[in-house]
Amino acid sequence: MNARGSRVGATRNDCGWTRDEMMTIAASRLLSNGCICFVGIGLPSAACNLARLTHAPDIVLIYESGTIGTRPEVLPLSIGDGELAATAACVIPLPEVFAWYLQAGRIDVGFLGAAQVDRLGNLNSTVIGPYAAPTTRLPGAGGATEIATHARRTCVMLKASPRSFVARLDFRTSGRGDVPGRGPAAVITDFGVLTPDPASGELRLDGLFPGATVDEARAQVAWPLAVGEALRTIDPPRDEELTKLRALQER
């Protein structure tokens, strides 16, 4: 996230909420109560904990650090903060998280972030430029590659710009967008939500946040963005959602 994008997304509109908040709230609504959720740090962590504190009290949050069923009061900075271990139902070794839980098919939803996404929902979090001589070396795969393969459903959270919603990835870190039905179920960004066309798998505009427009969305996406037949306006944040989210972030 660059500093400029962060400021724009962090600006409150006339209704008193920011695009960053709307993005987190829209993502949290995609999680059903009781689902088993593999959580990445940053926006996904905020969304999953907000779901737990609002409509999904029985959601099970698993962080790759091995904390299962964790219920942090404070949003952790890292995926391994002590708060996650102290509030977890159990803490297991990391190889077990990936082999016995993720690979074994015991995860319902995986939340991923990235630097780039393509029209099929494949993700890059490895390099910008050629791998052997990158202009920007990014952190790399971490858990993403196997989460994209083994979680029953994946959701992607990524702030929009033509540099992030690209026609062609510099490197494919994860994604199975070329395998029918295996790409992400939704990409949540700061103008709204993209979902795959059931036939082609191509991401198209499915929902807009209040105040966002199709033109704005298209300006942020480097491929010709299609609009779904049933384009909807996503409900604005409810008071409870905003209050709980801000409390999570302030503590």
Place this chain on the structure above:
Amino acid sequence: MRLLSLRAAIEQYVPDGCCAALEGFTHLIPFAAGHEIIRQQKRRLHLVRMTPDLIYDQMIGMGCASRLTFSWGGNPGVGSLHRLRDAVEQAWPAPLALDEHTHAGMAVAYTAGAARLPFGVLRGYLGSDLPTVNPRIRSITCPYSGEVLATVPAINPDVTILHAQRADREGNVAIEGIVGAQREAALAAKALVVTVEEIVERFPPMMNSVLLPHWVVSAIVQAPRGAWPAYAQGFYARDNAFYRQWDLISRDREVFLAWMREHVLARQAA
């Protein structure tokens, strides 16, 4: 129990050119040991760690490493590891060869190493370009089902270094809280050095805490606060403010070098 000073343990177990894994997933990262490696100016190390974190950023920036095996190289929740990036993007202060994996791949590589098997198997790396840039990621056909599965060579470091809460007088090691792949990395290594917060007569009750029995431990080093700015559950919390500060310290080569001179090179190991 073989109790050594930090200086003696690093002198003895970390020769130039060796393969060293300093493990600990966010929790119990052996910073004190990494700083002693920097002070002793070790060179051409093959560093192994799932998440290089600030400690490898510091070691790479100080010229200790020529090769890195890893699976996620960022500052968790903050952003880039700028010294790692500078080494990869600009070869400063030295070129750094990458052996890059996913977390799932490194986990089975350590597990295979601990079992002294030649490689680890997983249903992994699907839909990823990683196997095209890392020739060590290969595949095998299951002799029972015919399924093609990914393989990664076992990781067997010359030395694994961990930080733990406690050792007892016999040299058994107890770790509680987030354990990452520490047990696997410990048993995969040819030698195991453990720095600890404290040495106790007898462990508190903890039937299922991770315990490394004394005869797999090569040396124990007493190093209170040896995981700072990472944390030791029950002793001190993660210094998240420092993790954020590091983003500024590490961006600039001169600022980085000045910080290392003042806070690492000028200090002596206990």
